[in-house]
Amino acid sequence: MRLERPYRWIFDEIFVWDPIKEECIGNIRFKISIVSREFKVFNQSGVMLFLLTSTRCQSFTFYIHNAVGTRVGEIKKQSRRHGSHLDADIGITFPHNSSPSQKALLVGAAFLIDYIYFEDRPDEDKPSYLS
Numbered sequence: 218m219r220l221e222r223p224y225r226w227i228f229d230e231i232f233v234w235d236p237i238k239e240e241c242i243g244n245i246r247f248k249i250s251i252v253s254r255e256f257k258v259f260n261q262s263g264v265m266l267f268l269l270t271s272t273r274c275q276s277f278t279f280y281i282h283n284a285v286g287t288r289v290g291e292i293k294k295q296s297r298r299h300g301s302h303l304d305a306d307i308g309i310t311f312p313h314n315s316s317p318s319q320k321a322l323l324v325g326a327a328f329l330i331d332y333i334y335f336e337d338r339p340d341e342d343k344p345s346y347l348s
Contacts, residue, residue, distance in 0.1 A: 218233060218234070218235070218236065218321045218324065218325070219233075219234040219235075219236050220232070220233060220234070220325055220328055221234060222329070222332070229246075229247040229329060229332075229333055230244055230245065230246045230247065230329075231244060231245050231325050231326075231328065231329045232244045232325075233245070233321050233322050233324075233325040235318070235321075240261065241261055242260070242261050242318045242321060242322065243258065243259050243260045243261050243266070243318070243322045243325075244258075244259050245257070245258050245259070245322065245325055245326045245329050246259070247329065247333060252272065252273060253270055253271060253272050253273060254270070254271040254272075254273065254279065255268065255269065255270050255271075256268075256269040256279070256326055256329065256330065257269075258322050258323065258326055260318070260322075264284075265284055266283070266284060266319060266322065267281050267282060267283060267284075267289075267312075267319075267322075267323070267326075268281075268282045268286075269281055269282075269292060269326055269330075270282065276294070277293070277294035277330070277334060278291055278292075278293045278294070279291060279292040279293070279326075279330060281310075281312060281323065283312065289312035289313070290309070290310040290311050290312045290315075290323075291309075291310045292307060292308070292309050292310075292323065292326065292327050292330060293307070293308050293309075293310075294306075294307055294330075294334075294335070295307070295308050307327045307330065307331055309323055309324065309327055311323060
């Protein structure tokens with residue numbers, strides 16, 4: 218699996234590639250919302266497979282909904298403190314019977330979530346929607 222994140226000032230997006238076939242298997246797009254955090258997961262044909270949602274009041278648990286809106290899994294930030302160091306991992310509960318390419322797309326979504334919300338970057342480089 219190869220991830221490609223083109224530079225975007227505000228509309229974050231990541232593309233997931235199959236390195237053996239050298240083809241894009243889909244992409245994940247961050248959707249700006251005042252009341253929630255949302256990511257849309259698309260296959261290579263542009264069909265939305267999953268919607269990942271989390272309220273701003275809630276901890277960083279993103280519920281995975283299929284195309285008809287049924288909750289089918291979750292992506293959850295799991296943090297542990299080691300003295301003054303905070304170690305954070307992301308766990309994924311994949312939808313039952315999901316294909317390898319769907320799992321790869323959800324792993325890509327987890328990387329994008331981690332990048333947007335948890336990577337250490339100088340404050341001046343953070344997009345305004347993170348403030």
